Amino acid sequence: MPLHAVRPKILGFISEQASAWLVALVVVLVGGALTLVVAWATADFNQQQVRQRFQLLTNERYSRLEERFEDQEQRLDSLRRFFVNSSSVSHEDFDGFAQPLLLRARAYAWAPRVFDDQRLVFEKQVSDDRGEAFSIRELSDDGTLLPAARRDEYVPVLYSQTQSVLGSPLGFDLLAQPLRRSTIERAYRSRAIAVSQPMQLVGVEPGYATGVLLLVPVSRPASAQMPDNEPFGYVMAVISIHQLVADGLPRAARDNLVMQIVDTSDTQQRVLYESDNVVGRSGLEVTRRLTLGDHVYVLRLRASQVFEQGNHSSVISIMAMGGLLSLLLSALLYVLVSQRQRAVKLVQQRTGELRQREHELRAAHGQLRSVLNAATQVAIIATDLRGVINTFNAGAELMLGYEADQVVGSMSLESLHRTSELEGRAAQLSQILGKRVTRAQAMLVEGVDSVHEAREWTLVRKDGSHLSVNMLVTALLDDHGLWIGHLAICLDVTEQKRVHEALAARDRLLRKLSAHVPGGIFQFALEPNDNWRFIYASDGIRDIYEIEPGLLQQDAKQVFERIHPQDAERIRASIRLSALQLSHWREEYRVQLPRQGLRWIRGEATPEELPGGGTLWHGYVSDISDLKRVEDELRALSITDSLTGIHNRRYFQDRLRAEMSRVRRTSGALAVIMLDIDHFKRINDQHGHAAGDGVLQELCRRIGSRVRSSDVFCRLGGEEFMVLCPSTDADQAFRLAVELWQSLRSAPMDGVGIVTASFGVASWRFDEAADSLLLRADSAVYAAKQAGRDRVEAELSRE
Template sequence: MSLHAVRPKILGFINEQASAWLVALAVFLAGVALTVIAAWAASDLYQQQVRQRFQLLVNERYSRLQERFEDQEQRLGSLRRFFVNSHLVSHTEFDGFAQPLLLRTRAYAWAPRIFRDQRKAFEQQATVQRGFPFAIRELNETGELVPATERDEYVPVLYSQTQSLLGSPLGFDLLAQPLRRSTLERAQKTGKMAVSQPMQLVGVEPAYAMGVLLVAPVSHAATAQTPQSEPYGYVMAVISMRQLVADGLPKPDRDNLVVQIVDTSDTQQRVLYESSNALARSSLEATRRLTLGDHVYALTLRPSQVFESVNHSSVIGILSMGSLLSLLLSALLYVLVSQRQRALKLVEQRTGQLRQREQELRSAHGQLRSVLNAATQVAIIATDLRGVINTFNAGAEQMLGFEADQAVGHLTLESLHLAPELEARAAQLSQALGKPIAPSQAMLVEGGDPVHEAREWTLVRKDGSQLTVNMLATTLLDDHGLWIGHLAICLDVTEQKRAYEALAARDRLLKKLSAHVPGGIFQFTLEPQDNWRFIYASDGIRDIYELEPGLLQLDAKQVFERIHPQDVERVRASIRLSALRLSHWREEYRVQLPQRGLRWVRGEATPEELPGGGTLWHGYVSDISDLKRVEEELRALSITDSLTGIHNRRYFQDRLRTEMIRVKRTSGALAVIMFDIDHFKRINDQHGHAVGDGVLQEVCRRIGQRLRRTDVFCRLGGEEFMVLCPNTDGAQARSLALELWQALRSAPMERVGTVTASFGVASWRVDEGEDSLLLRADSGVYAAKQAGRDRVQEERLPA
C-alpha cells in the first residue's frame, strides 16, 4: 500500500493534493464573508444606537421647549392676576411687577379698552401721567406710527416693559391690525389666553422680529352675582420665537439638532423659527406638538452635521480589520498547507532531512503563538496536571501585570486567585458533594464534574490590586483522551460590575430623593378600556391620600374615592382632556381624608402617548392647604377695616356695584344711609387719637347691634360711615336711620360724653347710577350738618 493511501486529509476534509493557493483562497473568501456579516451586524447596531441617541436628544430638547412655552403662560397669568386683584395699577407698579418676568420675553404690555367717547380724556390723562405727549396711534402704509382714525373702540398700549433697544410702541392700537384684532377677539370670546398668527413684531430688532403675541383678557374679579364680566383690558406678552427657543441652547456649530417650529393653524405654514446650523444627510426626523395659549405648534427635529460627525460608524474599520485578519489567516493556512505538503515530500524523498522539518514545525508553532497573543482583551492560561502555568498569553500579561517568563513554570492558577474566595468556594463544594474539595480544585469542579460554564472570580494582579473576571475553566485532553492539564479563559468584567453597581446606586438615590420631595411623585396611565392605573407612586403619596403606594398600583380608583364629591368629576374630565390633547395636566382640588379631614391638593403631570394606545403621565401632587388658608386670610384682610373690624370702602364699592346690577335687572328696592360723627376732630384734639379710635370702635359696636343681617356696614374713611340696605325703600331706610341715630345718642361714652352723628338717607331711583345715589346721600349728611347736626335728613322726593 502506498504512503498516499493512508495519509490523513488536511483539516479532515481537504485533500493533500489540493493546491495551497486554493486552500488559502477558500479560507480568505470564508473570512471575508464572515467579516461582511459582522460588519452588517455592526452597521445595524450602529443605526439602532444612532436612533436611540437621536431620540434622547429629541426628548430633552422637546421637554426644554415645552417648559419654556408653559413658563410664558404662567408668567402672563401671574401678570393678569396682578391686574385682577388690584383696583388700580400705576405705571411704576406695572414696571416693578413686570420687569422680573422678562425672561426670554421681548416685552410685557398693558392695553385698556377705550371707546370713542373716552379717547380724548384718556389721551389727556395718559399725557399727564407719562409726562410727555401721548396719543392712540396706528401704522400707516409706509409702516410709520400715526394718530389712529376714529373708531368705536381702541385697545392702545398704555404700559410696556421691554428688553428691546428700540423702545416700546406706546399708544399703538392693537385693533388697527387684523392679526392682533383677531387675537384680542378670541381672547375676549373665550376669556382665556390667545396666541396670534406669526407676525412681524413692532419695536423689536429685525433679527428677533418674527414672533407671536400672547394675550390674556383682564376682567373684574368674579362674584356670586357677576360670575363673568367683559374684559376692561388685556395684558400681553410679546414673544420673539428666536429668543424663546435659541436662548441658552448650544451654539449652531455645537448643536446636534436642527430645530424648526411651524404654527399648525397658519394657512401659509410659515416657519416661526429654524436653526441656522447645517442639516445632516440622514433620514432621522421627529415631530412633536408644542402648545401655547390656544395654538398648537409643530416642532420638527432633525440631526445636524455636528450629530453626524460625532456618531461615525465603525463598519469600515471592521471591514478593514476583518479583511486583514482573513488575509493573515489565509496566509497562515497557505504556509501551513504548503509546509506540510513540502514536508511530506521531503519525508518521502529524504528522511535525513528530519531536523529541517522540525525547524519548520517550530516556525508554525510560533505563528500559532502570535495568533494566540493577538487576543489582548482575553487572558488565556493553560496549566499542567499540577496546576503550574505553561501558557500565558499577551492578554493575560496585560490583564494581570505578570510577564510570560515570570508566570510560565513559576506560578500556579491557584496563586492568581484570592485565597479567601477559593477557601469559601471549597467549603461550599465540600458540603454539597459530601467529600473534601481542596481550594486548588475549587475553581475547576462544579458538582463533581469538570467546569464548562463561566463563573465570576477575583484575581490578584502583580501589584496586589484585585480584578474581577468571568472565567471559563475546562480540562485539556491529549489525542488518546488522557487528562493532561487545564485551560482557563478569563474576561475582565470590572467595568461591567461597576456599571451594575452604578445602576443600583442610582435606584437607591431615586428612592431617597423621592422620599424627601414634598408631596408625591407618580406615573399614571389611562388605557383604551378606561382602565386607570398607577405605574409608580412614591412614599409621599401616602401623606397626600392616606393610602399605601402599593395599593394604588393595584387599584387607582381608591384615589378618586378620596377626592371631594364636588371636585371628582372635574378632575376626571381634566384628565381625559389632557389625554385627548396631550396637554399638560394641572388641577387644584379637595380631598376628604379619614384622619386629617378636608385638605387642598395641587397636581401637575406631563402626558405622553403610549405605543399600544393609552396615555402615560409623569407628575407630582402636593398639599396646598396652608396656601389656600393664607389666600382666604388675605382676602378677608383686603375687605376689612383694620381699626373697627367692619367692611372697608373697597368692599362697599363692590357690593354697591353688585346691588345696582341686581335692582336694574329686577326693578327692586335699594337704599343707603350715610352718617358722619359730629365734631370728631374736637374729640381727637381734646382727648387724643387713642380715645378717638375707641369712639370709632364703640360707634361701630352700637350701630352694628341695630342692623339687620342683610345690611352692609362699612367705614368709608375717617369718621364717615355707610350702611347699604338691599331690598329697602326710602321709608324703611329712614326708619332704620332714626333707630341708628337714637342708639348712638342714647347713652354717653366714657371720657367723651354723648356722641352724635349727622345722617343722610337716599333710595335708588330708576335709571340712576352709583355716583348719583351716593351724592344724594352725601348731600343729606351735608344738609343735616348745616341744620345743626345730630339729626336724620329726610330724602327729598324728585320734583
C-alpha cells in the same frame, strides 16, 4: 507500526490529506462570515451613535425655538405691563420702550378701545396731539383706507414701532378685518395672549412674509369707568415666522436638520415654515410641540443630507479590510498546508526538510501565541496537570500585573486566588458531594466529562489588590482524549459590579429621599387605550390618599374615587389637557378620606411623551389643608376691623362694587347711610382713648343689632361708619337711618353718657358712579353737622 499509521494534524485541526485549496476556501468563507458579523455590529453601533447625535441636535434646536417663542411672549407682556403701570403713554414713550423689543419681531403696536360715542372726541384729541388729521379707518374692497363705518366699538392702531420701511397704517381699525377681529375676541375672552391664524405680512421679503399676530389685552384694576377689569386697549406684535425661527441658525448648505412648523389650530394645517435644505434618506425624524400664546404648533425635525454626509458609516472600510485579511490568512494557510503536505511526502527521501517542518510548526505556535496575546480584554491561563501555569497571555498580564516570565513555570492557578474563598468553596462542595474536596480542586470538582459553568472569583493582583472576575475553567485534552492540563478564561467584572452597586445605592437613596419628602412622589401613565396607572408611588402616597402604594400600581382608579365629586371631573380634564399639550400639570383639589375626612391636596407633574404612545408624568402631591385654613383665616382678618369686629373699608368697597354692577344690570335700588360720631375727639380728650374705644364698640353693637341681615355695616376709619343697603330706595333708607339714630341716643353709655352721631342718607341714581354716591352721602353728613349735629339728613335732592 508503519510511519503513516498515526499522522498528526496541521495546527491541530487540519488533516494532511485535506486540499490546500479547500483549506484556503474555508478560511475565506469563515473570514468573510466574521467580517460580515463585525460589519453588522459596527453598522448597528454606528446607527446608535447617529441616532444619539440626531437626538442631541433636535433637543438643542427645540430648546432654542422654545426659548424664542417664550421670549416673544415675555416681550409682549412687558409692553402690556408698561401700559398697565403708566397713567398715560405718549408716542415718544411708546417708541422709546418698544424699539429695543424689536428683536425677531416685525412690529409692535398699541390700539386702544374706542366706543362709538367716544369716536369724535378721540379723533380730535389724537389729531391735536399729532398735529395732523387723524381718523379711524378701514380697508375697502380695493385695498384703500377709508373712514371706518359706524360700529359700537373700534380698536384703532394708535402707536406703532416697526422694522418695515412702509410703516404701519395708523388709525386702522383691527375689528374691521375678520382675522384680527377673531384674535381680539379670543384675547378678550381669555384675558391672555391670543395668536392669529397664519397671515401674509405686507412690505417684507417673500421668504419672510408668512407670519402671525400676537395680541394681549391691557387692563387695570376695576373702576367706575372700566368695571369688571375690562381691557382698555390691546398691545400687539407682528411676528415673521421665518425671522423668528431661522435667524441665527446655520445656513441651509450647512444645516444638519430640516425643519417644518405647522399650526395645529389652523383648519387647513398650513405650513408656517419649512427649511430649504434637502432631506436625507436615513428616515430620522422627531416631532415636538411648540406653544405660542393660545396656539400649539407642531415642529417636525428630519435629518438632512449634510447630517448624513457628516455621519457616514465605516462598514465598507471594515468589509474591505476584513476581506483583505481573510484573503491574506487563506493565502498563508494555503502555503502552510501545501508546504506541510510536500514535507510529509518527502520525509523518507529528504530528512533535512524535517527541520523546515519543525520551523513551520514553531511559526504556527507563535501565531497562536500572538492570537492569545491579542485578546487583551480576556485573561487566558493554561496549566499542566499539577496546576503549574504554562500559558499566561497579555490580557492576564494587564489584569493581574504579573509578567508572563514571572508566572510561567513557577506559580499555580491556585496561588492567584484568595485562600479564604477557595476554602469556603471547597467546604461547600465537600458538604454537597459527601467527600473531601481540596482547595486546588474547588474550581475543577465538576470533573472532566461534566459541563463547566463560569463562576465569579476573586483574584489577587501582584500589588495585593483584589480583582473580581468571571472565570470558566475547563480541562485540556490531547488528540487521544487524555487529560493534559486546565484552561482558565477570565473576564473582568469589576465595572459591572460597580454599576450594579451604584444602581442599588441609587434605589436605596431614592427610597430614603422619598421617605423624608413631605407628601408623595409618583410616576403616572396615561396609556393609548385610556388606561390610567401609577408606574411608581412612594410611601408618602399612603398618607395622602390612605391607599397602599402597591395597590395604586395595579389600579389608579382608587385615587379618583377619593377625590371630591365636585373636583373629580376638573382633575380628569386637566390631566387630559396636559397630555394633549405636554404642558406642566398643577392643581389643587379636595379629597374625602375614610380616616382623616376632607383634606386639601396640591399636585404638580411634568409630562413626557412615551415612545409607544401615551404620556408619562413625573410629579408629587402634598397635603395643603393647613395652608388653606391659614388662607381662610387671613382673608377673614383682611376684611374685619380689629377693634369693633365689624367689616372694614376694604370689604365695604368690594361689596359696593358688586352692588353697583348689580343695579346697573337690573336697574334696581341701592342706598347708603353714613354716620359720624359727634365730638368724638372731646370724648377721647376727657375720658381717654380706652373710653373712646368702648364707645366705638358699643355703637357697633347697637347699630349692628338694628340693621337688616341683607345690609352691610362697616367701619370706614376713625369715628366714620357706613351702612350699605341693597334693594333699598331713598325713603326706606331714611327710615332705617332714623331708627339707628334713635337707638344710639336712646340710652347713655357707661362712663360717657349720651353719645350722638350725624347721619347722612343717599340713594343711587341711574348711571351714577360709586364715588358720586359716596360724595352725596358725605355731603348729607356735612349738612347734618352744619345744622347742629345729632340728626339725620337726606341727600340734597330731598331738601
